[in-house]
Structure formats: structure tokens, C-alpha cells
Amino acid sequence: MKSYPALTPRGNGRSYGDASLGDFMVSTMQWSQKIILDQDRTILICAGGLLLEQLLAFLIPQGFFLPVLPGTAKITIGGAIAADIHGKNHLYAGSFGSHVEEIKIQAGPGNCLTCSRNHNKDWFFATIGGMGLTGIILQAKIRVEKIETAFYHQHTREVHSLPEMLDAFSISPSESIHQLGWINDPNKPNRFGLFSRNKPASIQDLPYHQRDNPFKTTPFRSWNMPVYAPRIAMNPMTIRMYNLYHFKQQIKLNEKIISFHQCLFPLDKIQHWNRFYGRKGFLQFQAAFPAEGALMAIQELFNCLKTYHKTPFLTVIKAFGVTSGGWLSFPIPGFTICMDFKFSKDLPVFFESLHRITLNFNGRIYLAKDALLKREFFNIMYADAQRFTNFLLENNLKFSSALSARLQLTRT
Ligand SMILES: Cc1cc2nc3c(=O)[nH]c(=O)nc-3n(C[C@H](O)[C@H](O)[C@H](O)COP(=O)(O)OP(=O)(O)OC[C@H]3O[C@@H](n4cnc5c(N)ncnc54)[C@H](O)[C@@H]3O)c2cc1C
Numbered sequence: 215m216k217s218y219p220a221l222t223p224r225g226n227g228r229s230y231g232d233a234s235l236g237d238f239m240v241s242t243m244q245w246s247q248k249i250i251l252d253q254d255r256t257i258l259i260c261a262g263g264l265l266l267e268q269l270l271a272f273l274i275p276q277g278f279f280l281p282v283l284p285g286t287a288k289i290t291i292g293g294a295i296a297a298d299i300h301g302k303n304h305l306y307a308g309s310f311g312s313h314v315e316e317i318k319i320q321a322g323p324g325n326c327l328t329c330s331r332n333h334n335k336d337w338f339f340a341t342i343g344g345m346g347l348t349g350i351i352l353q354a355k356i357r358v359e360k361i362e363t364a365f366y367h368q369h370t371r372e373v374h375s376l377p378e379m380l381d382a383f384s385i386s387p388s389e390s391i392h393q394l395g396w397i398n399d400p401n402k403p404n405r406f407g408l409f410s411r412n413k414p415a416s417i418q419d420l421p422y423h424q425r426d427n428p429f430k431t432t433p434f435r436s437w438n439m440p441v442y443a444p445r446i447a448m449n450p451m452t453i454r455m456y457n458l459y460h461f462k463q464q465i466k467l468n469e470k471i472i473s474f475h476q477c478l479f480p481l482d483k484i485q486h487w488n489r490f491y492g493r494k495g496f497l498q499f500q501a502a503f504p505a506e507g508a509l510m511a512i513q514e515l516f517n518c519l520k521t522y523h524k525t526p527f528l529t530v531i532k533a534f535g536v537t538s539g540g541w542l543s544f545p546i547p548g549f550t551i552c553m554d555f556k557f558s559k560d561l562p563v564f565f566e567s568l569h570r571i572t573l574n575f576n577g578r579i580y581l582a583k584d585a586l587l588k589r590e591f592f593n594i595m596y597a598d599a600q601r602f603t604n605f606l607l608e609n610n611l612k613f614s615s616a617l618s619a620r621l622q623l624t625r626t
Pocket residue numbers: 222223224225226227228229230233234242262263283284285286288289290291292293294296297298299300301302344345346347349350351352481582583615
């Protein structure tokens with residue numbers, strides 16, 4: 215076999231850590247972005263470099279939608295499959311990989327293959343959640359959903375404690391419901407948080423003037439964070455003030471009809487929103503826990519915040535349903551928590567404590583958000599880690615990333 219450098223597949227670079235960084239990065243975003251919709255079977259065939267926002271612009275006017283969406287539409291299909299992304303509806307819909315029927319992969323020079331649940335099965339389950347290490351995702355067949363409108367009915371209510379928050383996520387499998395718990399300040403019990411439930415709006419839910427055009431939404435008036443915020447701009451006091459403002463705004467109008475942009479992608483409204491954190495940026499901690507131990511695990515994480523005097527800018531909880539079967543796929547039935555922290559020198563030590571708590575409660579860290587997890591922790595968190603590495607070796611795959619080198623998933 216001819217020698218060639220280890221490549222890192224890259225989408226739109228929206229993973230938070232080092233998953234799409236490497237010496238030789240290759241993006242499919244400039245390649246041909248063909249889309250086909252098979253109307254009868256509601257199957258979409260599309261290229262790996264296509265952005266979800268491009269896909270939605272194609273699907274929505276025809277009355278279709280993607281069944282799973284993350285908190286931004288600015289990611290690619292390749293990135294969605296490689297991270298096996300989840301949305302606020304995971305409890306009902308599972309992750310993105312659960313809706314993928316077939317994937318076409320470039321696994322090396324002259325080695326292009328297709329895989330599905332029935333054909334090249336190992337390739338399929340290694341690729342879903344496989345962080346781009348099985349090859350470049352060229353194309354995918356994905357099941358799409360029919361929609362009546364491009365709007366959601368949102369109901370928001372106040373919750374007073376963590377147990378109340380976790381209890382708020384309930385199962386009603388007949389409806390595609392997006393649910394999100396937002397915590398005001400984990401260090402302070404008063405005005406604890408908000409729980410919002412969003413369900414796709416029917417034509418009857420819309421005001422009369424919108425019923426003739428149920429797929430037409432007003433696009434965001436997006437604005438730009440032009441410069442990095444100064445170092446002192448984000449501190450525990452400003453974070454608390456901002457969160458209190460958000461709390462009061464949201465609770466004011468607890469029932470509303472909102473567009474899918476407002477419901478699913480609120481951060482896309484602000485270009486370069488990450489600049490709020492200053493030049494050194496931020497890191498997100500995201501862990502998933504089995505339902506039984508989740509309450510205690512999250513309480514332990516909150517105790518750890520107190521020990522290290524940390525105030526997260528954003529704290530969000532979602533519920534997870536069944537897994538997709540991807541070997542390195544992140545979601546497990548239970549709950550997930552994300553917290554954003556401005557970068558500081560002690561962040562690696564603090565994150566290691568959070569990782570230890572996660573391990574103690576049989577949880578796991580989301581690779582698409584990670585930059586600091588240690589290999590020994592990862593190997594315990596992901597039971598199929600060795601199987602995955604063996605698969606890469608057996609098939610002589612030469613893809614790598616800063617993440618795969620750190621976790622020793624690939625030998626380069
Ligand atoms: C504001 C915001 C909100 C988010 N919310 C969520 C959320 O709710 N749920 C969630 O699950 N994630 C969420 N994410 C994370 C994001 O969805 C994932 O990190 C996603 O993988 C990023 O896709 P990308 O196209 O930018 O890929 P990149 O960040 O460029 O790459 C991510 C991974 O995919 C691989 N990859 C990319 N393209 C290909 C390809 N064509 N073939 C093979 N491998 C490829 C890369 O090697 C890398 O391992 C959020 C991110 C942001 C910025």
C-alpha cells in the first residue's frame with residue numbers, strides 16, 4: 215500500500231474541542247452538495263459536506279424536517295453522523311444515527327464503500343459516533359419527517375430543585391417533543407431554573423394570518439459579536455446578572471408559538487458568540503448518566519463547582535432515550551448535563567475532578583465537546599473503545615485527529 219499522511223475529516227469545525235483538528239485536515243464542504251428527496255419513502259440522499267441549514271432550506275418548503283437537530287444548524291451531515299449528535303427530543307427520537315439508513319465512506323485511496331445496518335454492519339456502527347476515524351463520510355441516506363408547520367408551541371415553567379427538574383422530563387412516545395431544563399445558577403438554590411417543552415405546532419395552533427403559509431418563518435435578524443470581550447467582562451457577577459435577566463424574560467411569557475429557529479437554534483442568532491468568553495475562549499463539560507444515579511451524580515458535580523469556586527455561564531439538562539448502537543456513540547438512557555466555563559489556568563484540574571465524578575457514577579463524556587479527557591477514563595467510560603481501535607487496525611485505516619491521538623484511539 216502506498217504511504218500517505220493520516221487525514222482528519224473536518225466539517226464546519228463546530229465541535230468544541232480537538233476532534234476535527236490534525237496536521238492534514240480535509241473538508242468536504244466545497245465538494246458537490248447534491249440532495250435528492252424520495253417523496254414516497256421520505257428518504258433523503260445527501261452529501262457529507264452539506265450544512266444542516268442548507269438541508270432545512272431544501273426540506274421545509276416541501277413539508278419535511280430532520281428528525282434530530284442539535285443546538286446549531288451550522289454543522290455538516292458528516293459532523294452530525296461522526297458525532298452521532300442528539301437533540302432536545304432524544305427521549306423520543308434517539309440520536310441522529312438512529313435515522314441514518316446508509317452511509318458512503320471513503321476509507322482510503324481506492325477504498326470507497328457503503329454500509330448500513332444489514333450490509334458492512336461493523337463499518338456502519340463504527341462510523342456512527344466514530345469521530346471521523348473510519349473515513350470521510352461522502353454521502354448518507356437519512357429518514358426525514360413530515361411536518362405541518364415550521365413552528366413550535368413552547369411551554370415554559372419554573373422549577374425549584376434538581377429532583378423537580380429531572381421529574382419534569384416525562385415520556386409520551388406519540389409526540390415528537392423537545393424538552394430542555396435550564397439551571398439559573400447551580401451554586402444558588404433560589405430561582406433554580408426553567409423547564410421548557412416544545413411540540414411541533416399544527417396549522418390550528420398558528421395565528422390566522424400564518425395559516426396560508428405554515429412553512430414561512432421570519433429568518434433571524436442575526437448580529438455579530440465583532441470583537442473579543444475584555445478579560446473582566448465575564449465574571450461570576452455578570453454571569454449571575456445575565457442569567458437572572460434570562461430567567462425573568464422567559465418566565466414572563468410562558469406559552470408561545472415560536473419559529474423552529476427560535477426553538478432549536480437560539481445561538482445561531484449571534485455570529486461569533488464564542489467571543490463573549492474573551493480571547494482564551496471557553497470549554498464545555500458535557501456528561502451523560504444512567505437515569506438511576508443521575509440525581510446524585512449531578513449533585514456531586516454541583517458540589518465540585520463550589521469547591522473550585524466556579525460559576526458556569528450556561529447549565530442545561532436534557533433526557534436521553536435509547537441508543538443508536540454506534541460503538542462510540544455518546545447518548546445512554548438517562549440524563550445529560552452541559553456546563554460552559556470560561557477558560558482559566560485551573561480548568562484542566564477542575565475538569566479532571568468533574569471527569570472522576572462522571573466515572574464514579576458510570577457516566578461518560580461527550581467526545582464532540584471534549585478537549586481534556588484522559589485515555590484511562592475514556593477506556594472505562596466507553597465499553598467498545600478497544601473493539602473500535604481493533605477495527606481501525608484490522609482495516610488499516612489511516613485517519614487521526616488531535617482527539618484520537620490524545621485518547622490513543624489511533625496509532626500514528
Ligand atoms: C452552538 C452549538 C450547539 C451544539 N449543540 C449540540 C447539541 O445539541 N447536540 C449535539 O450532539 N451536539 C451539539 N453541538 C456539537 C456539534 O453538533 C458537533 O460537534 C458536530 O459534530 C459538529 O459538526 P461539524 O460539521 O462542525 O464537524 P467538525 O466539528 O468539523 O467535526 C466533528 C467531528 O466530525 C468528524 N467529521 C466531520 N465531517 C466529517 C466527514 N465528512 N466525514 C467523516 N467525519 C467527519 C470530524 O473528524 C470530527 O471528529 C453543538 C455545537 C455548537 C457550536
